[in-house]
Amino acid sequence: MELAQLLKERRSVQLFEDRPVSVKLITQLLDTSVWVPNHRMTQPWRFVLVHGDGVKRIAQTCRSIAGRTGALDGEKAYNKMIGVPALLTVAMRENPNLAIREEDYASTSCIIHNFSLLAWEKGIGTVWKTPGLMHQPEYREAFGIQPGEKLVGTLHIGYPAKIPAAQPRIPAEQLLTIMDS
Template sequence: MTALAGLLRTRRSGGRITDAAPSDAELGDLLALAMNAPDHAALRPWRLVLLRGAARDRLGAALAAAQGATGPERDRAAAKPRRAPLLVGIVLRARPHPKVPEWEQLAAATAVVTHLGLLLHEAGWSSIWRTGPLLDAPPVRAAMDVAAGERLLGWLYVGRPDPGAPRGDRPPADPRPHLTVLAAETAETAETTEAAEAAGPVPGW
């Protein structure tokens, strides 16, 4: 088994995280590697926002306000960002491009976060990508300084994995239901090919 295969087999979304997190410098080093993910035209159509300490409380207050909760429900909503010592906000900043549609820029942002999660795992950290129905709520966008035209994709909760959490190998999934092979030619495409050949070359090609 290669080192990468071992990482893929053992990576888990860290539902239980202890109160320790990588420094800004360490995270920056990992992000520099994660940025080798596929990114058509090298647009870098994303930015990451780090939340530590009281900054998490600012987000918690925004989540509670957006939810409109009161009493214990409000307290629970406000405490959610305290589930990890470091939150990495993921913001899509797609831009117009003649060859790179927005969906492809979203895929590039997702690829960076996926790479970062694997690199964090390799470095001994744990992470989980959390979203929810309040990403577009005005209080949450304001707390995260999300500008018009940007899109909040959630937060990577980062910390040291709980020693009691399961970390064993995950058996490989069966890829067959998700894998097909395109035939080189069918009877229908053969007729189309023959007709095109009989018509001759397309002008300008």
Template sequence: MELTEVIKKRRSIRKFSDKPVSRELLTELIEAAALAPTASNLQAWRFFVADDPTLVREIDSFSPGLSGHPPVIIAIASDLAEVERRGSKNSLVYGLMMDASMAAENLMLKAADLGLGTCAIKSYNDKAVHKLLNLPDTMRLEILISLGWPEGEPRTPRRKPMEDVLFWNAWEEPEKSTADRTPEEEPAKARKPENDKKAVGNQAAAARTGGAQAQQTETLRFDKKELQDLLIYMITSAAGLPGEPHMYGPLRLIESSRRLAGMLSAAYGGEVFGELTALIDAGKGRNMTDPEGFCEMLQEAAAKATELL
């Protein structure tokens, strides 16, 4: 396949088949990744290929950005000890992520050439993935890539026209007519207020329905493994959300996780569920008064949840 054709063919795949990927093909991908440019020829990236189904599933549980049940997950990490030894301080700040990104692109283009699908993400719990891959503290995770044989043909995403992204010599404001604007691009004051009221009403109705459903399900006995997996996912999602501007999201998510932990403890017993409940109860009140302490609690809870695996 010609390079231009490969570039056009590559897509972010979020649905994979059960067909396994051979280690021979996986080695080809890593060889392509390792040919990417690297600042000062540091070659500090390290590639960790998870193809054991149990390990893949565990990493997936702690990576909200992954979807489609990939058969393989590739972690690209940077060897900080190597960088320190070579004395490249600038690489520690920005070069390593750039190197990892270029290696990832090489890998994803080679995968597309072989008919494989990939999707690169940054949404994962760093401590949990470190623990699952048994990485030393001197390894910094940069990117996770889900990989496998695509199931179905992904849609072609809309791309911006060249006049919106290409500039010769200096910046010029792109011209855009009002007719070309999407509803999302319209100024907030131009939107109809009744639409906002309707959205608020829908949210209120959903909240009332959710509350009624919660009361009904509290008395039911759920499958332990399903609840356990959901608990892990919810805690990990909350741990990744504090970087967003709104802190209520993590607070509500961790509170939901705390209630699930209590339900699991009551239904099945288990020391870890009780420890999770106590940890969350002690730290959730820091959401507004001590954001750093709240974030530390979320990371501790995510690490504690790995003991359920």
């Protein structure tokens, strides 16, 4: 697939087939995804992949957080998670220097999008999730996220059961200022 087509046709997928995604393939895609630009080459990222019975454990954690905080319907939170074949949580070491931290976040975000595109090319769907509950200690603990690490998000990964329609983008022409002097 041409890169331009891949960029435009990738969608965030919320519903997945009940079919596992190979851990070997995910690892290979990740190994390509880390070839991002990274000022100072800090490479502050790390990944936690949860699949199989692990997803059930995370779904139970989400239900328990929802029950405790009352922010979400516990069963809804559980059911949303239990249907996801694989969860990839991306963590980033938080540099005390704000400028470096922002650069690091930019690079880590590039990895996530690289991964989503490479996965899409293989017929695998993803969605980058940053739910409110990911800031809760139990969610961080469930993925083994350490103090001093930013949880950048959790990617839901699987073969798409439904591909959502594209949401229109503002043409870049309307957002572009060109200066020639």
